[in-house]
Amino acid sequence: MFEHLKDQPADKILALMQAFKDDPREDKIDLGVGVYKDAQGHTPIMRAIKAAEKQLWETEETKSYTGLAGDPAFADRMIELILGDAVERGAVAAVATPGGTGAVRQGFDLVRLANPGAKVFVSDPTWPNHLSILKHMGLPVVPYRYFDSETGGVDFDGMVEDLKHAEKGDIVLLHGCCHNPTGANLTMSQWQEVADLVNKQGAVPMIDIAYQGFGDGLEEDAAGTRLIAAHCPETIIAASCSKNFGIYRERTGLLMAVAHEAGRQKTNQGNLAYLNRQNYSFPPDHGARLVLMVLGDDALRADWQAELEEVRTGMLRLRERLAGELRELSGSDRFGFLAQHRGMFSRLGCAPDKVEALREKHGIYMVGDSRMNIAGLNDETVPKLARAIIDVGI
Structure with missing residues (x-):
């Protein structure tokens, strides 16, 4: 073989x-x-992570599994950090994943499960692993213009023109902040225009947010993601804790499926848990536990x-x-x-x-x-x- x-x-x-x-x-x-x-x-x-690890070492009593979706409290804290009050908690299904990469992969798996014919519109350029994963999975990729090498900024007119070719059920992959590899970000008015365009085309936005807090601040860096999640009927969000918590090797991430339609969250949650089971069963907990402890303690x-x-x-x-x-x-x-x-x-x-x-x-x-x-x-x-x-x- x-x-x-x-x-x-x-x-x-x-x-x-x-x-x-x-x-x-x-x-x-x-x-x-x-x-x-x-x-x-x-x-x-990071200091707070080190302090949380010391506390965890002293208080942890078991290494048993948490659950297919990970600890729900971790999801609650991360959803609050990323989405704030932009959407109701009851509209969000979420599962812990092995890092932001795991969240991205699970997000694409969810897309394939929900709409096998979906095309994925990806910024040119984007994080190379986006393209590698999509190629490995056999999902069709459509590039859209993003970076203007002459100005070092966003080619927004080109981006809008290309996204007009998205069709109902297609995915538009966006970077929540601190675009990798260019560092060039959308303005809030541009985020609003993208939300309006995606809704008009009937496409579904998927946001990869891996650097919240590295750009203009925790709240500012989440603003575009919050706008999309609030204005679009459905949004997929892949989040990473590697950078802003400095826990790269702990592989800590979260995948969210936001749906404003009443009653949709339960089915979405079940499908996310199902995908976790098929890929790695129970997600790792150590990094998620540290993030939960830091976000849940005022001093930390x-x-x-x-x-x-x-x-x-x-x-x-x-x-x-x-x-x-x-x-x-x-x-x-x-x-x-x-x-x-x-x-x-x-x-x-x-x-x-x-x-x-x-x-x-x-x-x-x-x-x-x-x-x-x-x-x-x-x-x-x-x-x-x-x-x-x-x-x-x-």
């Missing part, structure tokens, strides 16, 4: 990680891996929000400094978009040969499409990156 298997294409980001490790230069810079790093290049455990929550704000403002400061350095070196504001982007990532919008030149000449590693992780920078490396960008002619 195994002789029929074929080698799978190497993951570009994993290959980039290995190339970085193999580079002997001491002044090399890693801007490829999509994890938050502090100024020392370390991905820390306040400390978590304070540290998250430090992370957010630190990345904004790096963005502003990089844009400033490039402004001084180039004599223009053509890199000003870097200060306007939000989240961990920005996309320079340059050709792959320029990215390769950055690696070969300066030891600066970023994904071939020019996506760079702003959190991989610090005060010492920002000027070096700016000089390298100008040197290779970006």
